[in-house]
Structures are given as C-alpha cells and as structure tokens.
Amino acid sequence: MKKAKAGKPPGAGLPAEVLALLGAQGLDVDGLILSAVGDMDNEGNYCAAWMAFDRQGFYLAFGEVSRKKRKRAPALEYRLDTLQSIPAQEIDELKLERYVTTGRLIAVQGGDDVPLARFSIGLCGKLQQLCDCFNAMRQERDMTPFLKAGQGSVCPKCGDAYPDDKKICPRCGKSSGSTVRRLFSFFGGYGWQIAVTLLFLFLATGFDVLLPKLTTQTLFDRVLYTGNMEPVAQRIASLGWLVLAILGVRALDVALKMATDWVQVALDIKRKIFAAMQKLSVEFYASKQTGQLMERVSKDTTNIYWFFMDGLPYIIVCLVQLLGAIGMMFSISWRLSLLLLGVVPILLPFVLLSDKLFRRLHHKAWAKSARLTSMVSDNINGQRVIKAFSQEKAELSRFQEMSGGLREAELRLFRYEGTMFPMLTGVIAMLSAGVLILGGLQVLDGQLKIGGLLSFVIYLNMMRTPLDFLGSVFDWWAEAKDSAQRVFEVVDAQPDVREPEHPLLPEEFRGRVELRELEFEYEPARPVIKKVSLVAEAGQMLGIVGKTGAGKTTIASLISRLYDSKVGAVLIDGIDVKDLPQSLLRKQIGLVSQDIYLFTASIADNIRYAKPDATQAEVMAAAKAAAAHEFILRLPDAYETRVGNGGQALSGGERQRVSIARAILQNPKILILDEATAAMDTATERSIQESLGKLKAGRTTIAIAHRLSTLRDADRLAVIEGGELTEFGTFKELLRERGAFYSLYQVQQQALATMGSIDDERGD
Amino acid sequence: MESGLRMEFVPVGACRFYRNARGFLGLELDGRDYRRVSLRRALPFTAPERYICVADMEDKEIAVIESIEAFDESQQALLREELGIRYFYPVVTAVKSVKEKMGSYYLQISVGAHEMNIAVKDISKNIRQMEANRLIVTDVDGNRYLIPDVYAISKKNLRMLEPYLY
Numbered sequence: 001m002k003k004a005k006a007g008k009p010p011g012a013g014l015p016a017e018v019l020a021l022l023g024a025q026g027l028d029v030d031g032l033i034l035s036a037v038g039d040m041d042n043e044g045n046y047c048a049a050w051m052a053f054d055r056q057g058f059y060l061a062f063g064e065v066s067r068k069k070r071k072r073a074p075a076l077e078y079r080l081d082t083l084q085s086i087p088a089q090e091i092d093e094l095k096l097e098r099y100v101t102t103g104r105l106i107a108v109q110g111g112d113d114v115p116l117a118r119f120s121i122g123l124c125g126k127l128q129q130l131c132d133c134f135n136a137m138r139q140e141r142d143m144t145p146f147l148k149a150g151q152g153s154v155c156p157k158c159g160d161a162y163p164d165d166k167k168i169c170p171r172c173g174k175s176s177g178s179t180v181r182r183l184f185s186f187f188g189g190y191g192w193q194i195a196v197t198l199l200f201l202f203l204a205t206g207f208d209v210l211l212p213k214l215t216t217q218t219l220f221d222r223v224l225y226t227g228n229m230e231p232v233a234q235r236i237a238s239l240g241w242l243v244l245a246i247l248g249v250r251a252l253d254v255a256l257k258m259a260t261d262w263v264q265v266a267l268d269i270k271r272k273i274f275a276a277m278q279k280l281s282v283e284f285y286a287s288k289q290t291g292q293l294m295e296r297v298s299k300d301t302t303n304i305y306w307f308f309m310d311g312l313p314y315i316i317v318c319l320v321q322l323l324g325a326i327g328m329m330f331s332i333s334w335r336l337s338l339l340l341l342g343v344v345p346i347l348l349p350f351v352l353l354s355d356k357l358f359r360r361l362h363h364k365a366w367a368k369s370a371r372l373t374s375m376v377s378d379n380i381n382g383q384r385v386i387k388a389f390s391q392e393k394a395e396l397s398r399f400q401e402m403s404g405g406l407r408e409a410e411l412r413l414f415r416y417e418g419t420m421f422p423m424l425t426g427v428i429a430m431l432s433a434g435v436l437i438l439g440g441l442q443v444l445d446g447q448l449k450i451g452g453l454l455s456f457v458i459y460l461n462m463m464r465t466p467l468d469f470l471g472s473v474f475d476w477w478a479e480a481k482d483s484a485q486r487v488f489e490v491v492d493a494q495p496d497v498r499e500p501e502h503p504l505l506p507e508e509f510r511g512r513v514e515l516r517e518l519e520f521e522y523e524p525a526r527p528v529i530k531k532v533s534l535v536a537e538a539g540q541m542l543g544i545v546g547k548t549g550a551g552k553t554t555i556a557s558l559i560s561r562l563y564d565s566k567v568g569a570v571l572i573d574g575i576d577v578k579d580l581p582q583s584l585l586r587k588q589i590g591l592v593s594q595d596i597y598l599f600t601a602s603i604a605d606n607i608r609y610a611k612p613d614a615t616q617a618e619v620m621a622a623a624k625a626a627a628a629h630e631f632i633l634r635l636p637d638a639y640e641t642r643v644g645n646g647g648q649a650l651s652g653g654e655r656q657r658v659s660i661a662r663a664i665l666q667n668p669k670i671l672i673l674d675e676a677t678a679a680m681d682t683a684t685e686r687s688i689q690e691s692l693g694k695l696k697a698g699r700t701t702i703a704i705a706h707r708l709s710t711l712r713d714a715d716r717l718a719v720i721e722g723g724e725l726t727e728f729g730t731f732k733e734l735l736r737e738r739g740a741f742y743s744l745y746q747v748q749q750q751a752l753a754t755m756g757s758i759d760d761e762r763g764d
Numbered sequence: 765m766e767s768g769l770r771m772e773f774v775p776v777g778a779c780r781f782y783r784n785a786r787g788f789l790g791l792e793l794d795g796r797d798y799r800r801v802s803l804r805r806a807l808p809f810t811a812p813e814r815y816i817c818v819a820d821m822e823d824k825e826i827a828v829i830e831s832i833e834a835f836d837e838s839q840q841a842l843l844r845e846e847l848g849i850r851y852f853y854p855v856v857t858a859v860k861s862v863k864e865k866m867g868s869y870y871l872q873i874s875v876g877a878h879e880m881n882i883a884v885k886d887i888s889k890n891i892r893q894m895e896a897n898r899l900i901v902t903d904v905d906g907n908r909y910l911i912p913d914v915y916a917i918s919k920k921n922l923r924m925l926e927p928y929l930y
Contacts, residue, residue: 044849044852046875046878046880099850099852100808100850100851100852100853100908101852101853101854101907101908102852104849112786113788113800115786118852120854120907121908122903122905122906122907124906360926360927363927367929485868
C-alpha cells in the first residue's frame with residue numbers, strides 16, 4: 001500500500017475486492033485512470049455503483065456492499081450485478097444534472113443525452129471530477145489537475161478521504177488531533193503560570209476546608225470545653241493561638257485567591273480564533289451565514305472562555321472541597337459518615353432521572369425562546385416593510401402565538417420544578433435531621449463531642465455546592481467541547497485562496513489584465529463562467545456588459561482573487577494571480593463592489609480604510625474626485641459624521657461615492673467598478689467619470705454595468721451572456737456587429753429618447 | 765379590487781408528453797417537438813401536482829401546467845414519474861439511534877427498506893423543522909432527507925429527535 005501512495009493508486013482507488021470482481025469480468029483494472037463510487041442505479045434504487053474509465057472505455061458496474069457484522073472489525077461483502085462498458089470514443093462528453101436531492105450522470109452520445117446512473121446530491125463533487133477528467137481525456141487535454149485533486153489526504157481514523165482541504169473528516173467529525181488535547185494546547189505558553197495558579201487554588205481550597213474544623217471542633221471541644229482541666233491562663237493562651245491560626249489561614253486564603261490570574265490565558269483563545277478568521281477566503285464566509293459566524297466567534301468562544309475561566313478552576317475547588325469534606329467527616333465520626341454514604345446509592349437514580357427530565361424540558365423552553373427571539377429580530381429588522389404594508393397587527397398576533405407557546409413550555413418547566421425542588425430540599429432536610437438524631441445520640445453517649453457534631457453538620461452543608469456543581473459540570477464540559485469542535489473548524493479551515501509557495505515579486509505593475517480560458521463554478525456541475533478569454537491592455541478601460549446573473553461580478557471577484565478558478569487563469573502583466581502574494585495583488589487592485597460595506601466609524605476613516613496614513617487633504621481630494629465632497633460637507637459633522645451600524649444613514653448613491661473615494665485614495669493600478677455608479681443619477685455619474693478620467697492615466701479600469709452610458713468611455717467592451725463571452729470589441733465594432741450589444745443599445749436609446757421628449761414637453 | 769394580474773396556463777389539449785428513446789421526457793406543443801424537457805414544481809411541498817413549469821434544457825420556460833389532474837391518465841402517469849425523479853426525497857421511516865460525538869451527530873435511519881448511517885453537523889441548521897411539522901435533515905455531504913410529519917413517526921423515534929428540534 002505504501003508504494004501506491006507515491007504515485008497513482010492501482011485500479012484508480014477502487015476497493016481491491018471490487019477490482020477483483022471487475023477483473024473477473026475481463027476488465028484490465030491496472031489501466032484504469034480514475035474512479036468514483038455512486039449510490040444509486042439508473043432507476044433511483046439504492047445500490048453500489050462503481051464507475052471508472054481508461055483510454056478505451058467507460059465502465060459502470062452496479063452491485064451491492066453489505067456489512068457483515070463480526071465481533072471485531074466489521075467486514076464488507078461485495079457483490080457485482082451488472083457491468084456496462086461503453087467505448088470511450090462513443091462518448092462525446094460526460095455531464096451531471098442536479099435535481100433536488102439527487103443528480104444524474106449523463107453521457108452525451110451522438111448529440112443525444114443518455115442516462116447512466118442517478119446518485120445522491122452529496123456525491124456531486126466527486127462525480128464532477130470524474131466527468132471533468134474523462135472529458136479532458138477525450139479532448140486530449142491535461143488530466144493531472146483532476147487526478148491530483150482526487151488524492152486528498154485521508155482521515156487516519158476511518159480511512160475516508162477528506163472532502164475538502166479543511167482536513168476535518170465528516171464521518172469522525174474530528175481533525176487530526178483530539179479536540180480535548182488541542183483545547184489544552186491553548187495553555188501551551190502559560191505552563192508555569194497555570195501550575196502556580198492551580199497550586200494556589202488547591203491550597204486556598206484546602207484551607208477553606210480546614211477552617212470549620214479549627215473554628216468549631218478545636219475551639220469548642222478543646223479550648224472552650226468546660227471539662228478542660230488546664231489552668232485558665234493556659235486556656236486563654238491557647239485561645240489566642242487558635243484565633244491567630246484561624247486569622248493566618250484566612251489571610252493566606254485571601255492572598256492566594258488574589259494571586260490567581262487566569263484571565264490572560266482565556267483571552268488568548270479569543271485572539272487565536274479571530275486571527276484564524278481573518279485569513280479565510282470569501283468562499284468560507286459566503287457558505288456560512290454571517291449570523292452563524294458571529295455565533296461561532298462570540299458564543300462558542302464565550303462558552304470555551306467561561307469554561308476555562310470559571311469551570312476548570314471551579315472543578316478543582318469542588319473536588320478538593322468534596323474530598324476534603326468527606327475526609328474531615330470521617331475524621332470526626334466514621335460511623336456517621338458511613339451511614340450518610342449509605343444513603344447516596346438510594347438517591348442516585350432518582351436524581352439522575354429528574355436530571356434527564358429537566359434537560360428535556362429546558363431544551364424545549366429554550367428552543368421556543370430562541371424562535372421567539374429570531375422572530376423579534378426579524379420584526380425589528382423588517383420594520384420598514386411591516387409599516388409599508390401595514391402588517392403590524394399580523395405581526396402582533398404572530399408574536400402572541402409564539403410567546404404563548406413559550407409560556408406554556410416554561411409553565412410546564414416551572415410546574416415540575418415546583419414539585420421537584422421542594423422534594424429534594426425535603427430529602428436533604430431529612431438527612432440533616434437524621435444526622436442530628438444519630439449524632440445527638442452519640443454526643444449523649446459521649447462518643448462524640450458537641451463541637452464535632454457542629455462541624456460535621458457544617459461539612460455536610462459544605463458538600464452540597466460541589467455536588468450540585470459536579471452534577472452539572474459534565475454538561476458544561478460537553479458544551480465546551482462542542483463549541484471547541486466548531487471553533488476548531490474555523491481555526492483549521494484552510495483558506496481556499498492560498499498564498500503561493502514560491503511567490504513572484506515583480507518590481508512594477510503595468511496593469512495589463514488577461515483572462516485565459518477562464519472557467520468557474522461555485523458548486524459542482526453549475527458553471528458560472530465558461531471559457532472566457534479577453535484582454536484589457538494597461539491603461540485601458542474595459543467595459544463588461546451583460547444581464548443580471550450573467551457572471552459579471554464573478555469575473556470581478558476572480559480578477560481580485562476573492563475566489564480561485566480551477567480551470568484557466570487570470571493573468572496580470574502575464575503573471576498568474578495565483579503566483580502573486582495576496583497582499584501585493586490586492587494593493588494593485590481596487591474593487592468597488594455592488595454591496596458596499598461602511599464600517600462603524602467616521603466618513604473620513606471609512607475613506608481612509610485602504611490607506612490609513614493618508615492625510616486629511618488627501619481624503620478630501622479623493623472625496624472630491626468621487627463627487628462625494630459636497631454631500632459630505634452638507635452633513636452637520638461633515639467628514640466626522642459617523643456612518644455604519646447605528647450611525648448616519650446614507651443613501652445608496654452616497655454610499656457608492658464614499659466607496660469610490662476609498663478606492664481612489666488607494667490608488668491602485670487596476671480599478672474594478674462593479675456597478676459602482678448604478679444608484680446615482682446620470683449627472684453625478686458623469687462627474688465621477690470625468691474625475692476618474694483625469695486619474696486614469698496609467699490605470700487600467702474594468703467597469704461592469706448594465707447602463708451603457710456608464711461605459712461610453714470604454715476602450716473595449718465585453719458582452720457576457722450566461723457565463724460566456726459572446727461579443728468583444730470597441731463600441732463601434734459591437735454596434736456594427738448588430739448582436740446582443742446592438743439590441744441593448746437600441747433599447748436604452750429608445751428609453752433615453754422617450755425621456756428626452758418628456759423633458760422637452762416640460763420645457764415648453 | 766381587480767388587480768389585473770393573471771397567470772397564463774397552457775391548455776391541456778395543446779400538449780402531449782412522451783418518453784424519448786433514451787427514456788427522457790419530451791413534449792409536443794403547438795406543432796413543436798421538444799425532445800427533452802424538464803419539469804419544475806412551483807410549490808413542491810404544498811401543491812406537488814399543481815403549477816408545474818415545463819422548461820427546455822436551456823432552462824427556458826415553455827409552459828406552465830395548472831394541474832396534472834386535468835390530463836388523461838397515461839399523461840398523468842408520465843408526468844408523475846418524471847416529477848418523482850426530479851423531486852425524489854429519501855423519506856426517513858424510522859430513526860434507530862442518535863449519537864453525539866464531538867459535536868457531530870450520527871443518525872442511524874431507515875429509508876424504506878434501506879438502512880443508512882448519516883452524520884450531521886450544526887444541528888440547528890441541518891435539522892430543520894419547517895411548517896406543518898415537516899423535518900428536513902441535511903447530512904455532512906449535503907444529502908437531504910425528509911420526515912414528512914415528525915409527529916407521525918413513532919413516539920420512540922420522536923423522543924430521540926426531540927432534543928434536536930429547534
């Protein structure tokens with residue numbers, strides 16, 4: 001097996017048993033190039049579907065894998081039912097179709113679609129790779145990119161290949177190290193601090209446990225005991241010594257507790273997670289909802305934080321307290337202690353059962369309350385819409401319905417709690433009473449002194465808190481582990497867009513942008529960009545036109561490498577963007593995107609975002625070039641107006657102008673304007689264009705728009721339709737072609753003409 | 765108040781669906797032969813047999829069917845079969861066990877006669893209770909499973925799922 005790892009696995013990675021079965025059918029399994037395993041036949045029945053191909057043909061075998069349960073390792077049994085071979089040259093292309101929860105593998109034969117097999121949608125990625133590789137073979141293209149991707153590393157535990165680069169096995173839900181061990185590795189740098197802290201805690205708690213014995217038993221039974229025959233002076237002296245000892249222990253206790261510094265360690269965890277999130281690529285953020293990410297960062301780290309801040313030290317405290325108290329109780333009266341411990345096994349199942357019940361009730365109430373919270377947040381965020389359609393009443397009744405559900409769940413919880421807790425308290429009271437009776441009898445018997453009994457009761461009460469806590473700490477631990485698992489997923493996630501291993505560092509950028517046979521898909525089998533090739537020469541303005549959803553914004557994202565394409569390349573001055581360090585690349589590219597984000601800060605700081613050391617004068621000049629200066633000065637606080645969350649609300653056009661100013665100040669070699677002026681009136685757009693024109697010298701501008709007036713200065717225009725480049729040339733050339741661009745131009749001209757005539761009428 | 769909005773549906777008599785030689789659905793409409801068409805439900809859960817959109821393979825809409833029931837029986841069967849393929853949902857008939865390990869949940873389920881083990885992460889997102897007590901479970905690979913009515917499965921099964929319902 002070891003030899004196989006270095007090169008291509010024999011039989012393209014199919015299990016040896018399957019290869020044997022296929023070999024028995026006369027198939028040359030050593031020549032197989034790539035394989036994949038499906039889970040359904042062509043009719044949609046679950047079964048095993050082994051697919052593979054070599055240069056001669058495509059092979060599709062249906063069969064069954066059954067799990068034989070043995071005592072040790074479960075063994076798998078393979079059965080082959082049918083084997084279908086299609087000569088490779090008869091297949092023009094393999095493709096996938098995606099349905100709702102399934103997909104279908106289709107061979108295009110002589111222009112006709114031929115269904116081969118269905119599969120669960122989760123297999124799309126692997127099968128797409130098979131299709132890509134097969135198609136590459138048919139078109140005599142390089143197959144290595146598809147072969148390499150298939151040999152991802154394998155989970156050490158279950159042997160399944162990791163689905164992506166995140167190195168987390170979905171089956172085992174584990175990365176290559178145990179969560180617990182990793183959790184504790186956060187303490188790595190703080191070894192001695194932790195050791196000292198734990199020692200202090202241990203000692204402080206030990207003293208806590210010691211105190212009742214000193215203050216009660218020793219005081220009453222030795223010093224103040226009326227039967228003591230020592231002279232009064234000596235008794236006073238020993239009283240003094242005892243008080244001193246008590247004070248000393250207390251002082252030590254307080255000093256130790258003050259010296260405990262735990263905060264630093266816990267803060268470090270939060271920092272590590274935030275740092276990990278910054279390096280992830282856009283794809284990660286797009287695939288998880290923002291809310292979820294926020295929850296991960298804040299809630300999960302808080303969970304872990306509090307467990308380490310509070311939980312872990314408290315576990316030590318509780319354990320010391322509990323064991324200390326038990327030890328002390330035995331030292332005072334082993335008979336009473338034994339009796340007490342005898343009761344525990346009787347109570348235990350009762351406690352466990354109620355615990356389970358309460359957890360269920362709590363969860364239900366919690367889930368209802370979570371739903372109510374999300375409804376309220378929906379309501380607050382959607383106030384404008386609610387008011388606009390005057391749906392306040394409907395919202396209110398929805399709220400009432402949901403809060404009614406919550407009330408019911410909570411009432412049930414309270415009712416149970418109302419009966420359960422008094423019962424528990426009653427049981428404990430009975431225990432105390434039992435101790436008093438038995439202890440009292442022992443005191444009367446002379447076996448136990450009054451101070452001993454008193455401190456015994458104190459220790460009994462001391463046990464309650466740690467017992468309660470240790471009962472719940474397992475939940476807490478489970479929750480922290482659960483959070484840690486999610487947090488590590490963020491920390492471990494490998495950015496999809498990675499730094500090149502051997503980055504190229506050109507001294508100067510000229511700004512020539514070239515797309516070479518660029519292809520891209522966000523999810524397998526759904527290409528968004530199909531083989532687009534075009535060039536924007538340095539200093540030129542390239543306009544990209546196309547309908548909504550044609551893939552224009554995706555092109556912009558690919559140029560600035562927010563995503564990486566698997567096929568084709570984006571070249572800047574002839575260098576693949578994947579070979580440039582990201583920081584260098586992004587400095588050369590200014591992206592003004594459709595959705596603008598303004599941070600919670602002043603307008604000046606927002607403009608200065610890409611160049612924090614810019615002077616106020618520079619900021620103002622940039623704002624002026626972006627036609628933002630005037631409206632900013634109209635605001636009462638001008639450049640110091642706070643925007644973003646909870647700040648001054650800016651209109652869509654104003655926000656766009658701020659973000660353009662931001663990009664102008666950055667002074668990039670390549671400026672990408674993605675519908676950057678769509679929310680502005682034509683006059684403002686015009687003035688921005690003019691100032692951009694002045695700044696354009698030596699700058700490549702890529703402007704994406706559907707309003708053609710935006711692009712009238714463009715040196716070249718590209719028309720994108722359904723992810724494909726359909727027309728490319730100068731304004732005049734495209735008009736002459738009379739294609740899609742021409743008809744778009746006609747439509748917009750007519751619209752302008754109509755508007756013009758309306759203006760004329762007004763003018764009269 | 766009349767809103768003036770009207771949805772256009774294709775007349776039943778105008779279209780004839782058929783299976784082509786490769787087993788895909790084709791359509792003859794207004795004298796045109798679409799050799800492969802795909803069907804889309806507008807309301808896949810609440811009205812699976814009404815408002816069916818027919819599109820060609822470039823995803824361009826050809827027609828909208830108001831109701832399958834208006835067709836004759838053989839056409840109905842053809843449409844239902846085709847919809848069954850596209851909208852196939854593995855229906856969970858029993859939940860054998862739910863185990864939690866390190867933040868992942870392992871469900872042993874039955875889909876009809878077929879038994880399978882699935883792994884689910886991010887419970888709050890991937891075990892989703894929709895309206896009408898419908899439950900959709902998404903496993904780590906992105907496969908989706910349906911429990912049409914979570915309160916219609918056995919009490920024992922429900923108990924097991926209850927802690928994960930949000």
